[in-house]
Amino acid sequence: MADTAGRTALRTQTVLRTHAVLRLHTVFRTQGRRMAAASGGRQPSGTRHPLVAVAMVLPLAALLTVVFGGWEAVVTQASSVAGMLGR
Numbered sequence: 001m002a003d004t005a006g007r008t009a010l011r012t013q014t015v016l017r018t019h020a021v022l023r024l025h026t027v028f029r030t031q032g033r034r035m036a037a038a039s040g041g042r043q044p045s046g047t048r049h050p051l052v053a054v055a056m057v058l059p060l061a062a063l064l065t066v067v068f069g070g071w072e073a074v075v076t077q078a079s080s081v082a083g084m085l086g087r
Contacts, residue, residue: 065071
């Protein structure tokens with residue numbers, strides 16, 4: 001009997017968490033709609049220009065390369081690619 005009560009309590013906690021997450025999701029979605037309406041009804045398309053993505057990634061890639069000492073591997077790979085391209 002106690003085992004059933006424990007499972008019921010666990011199930012109740014899970015359901016309450018799920019409802020809380022759904023309420024939070026609804027709040028954010030409503031807030032986003034309000035912000036879009038305030039900005040003239042335009043919503044971003046969700047796409048990003050490839051050069052913007054590269055500009056965002058390159059600093060982190062350079063940092064990781066320096067921190068983990070992978071610079072030699074990058075140079076070796078780049079020279080191999082250049083060799084295959086005939087340069």
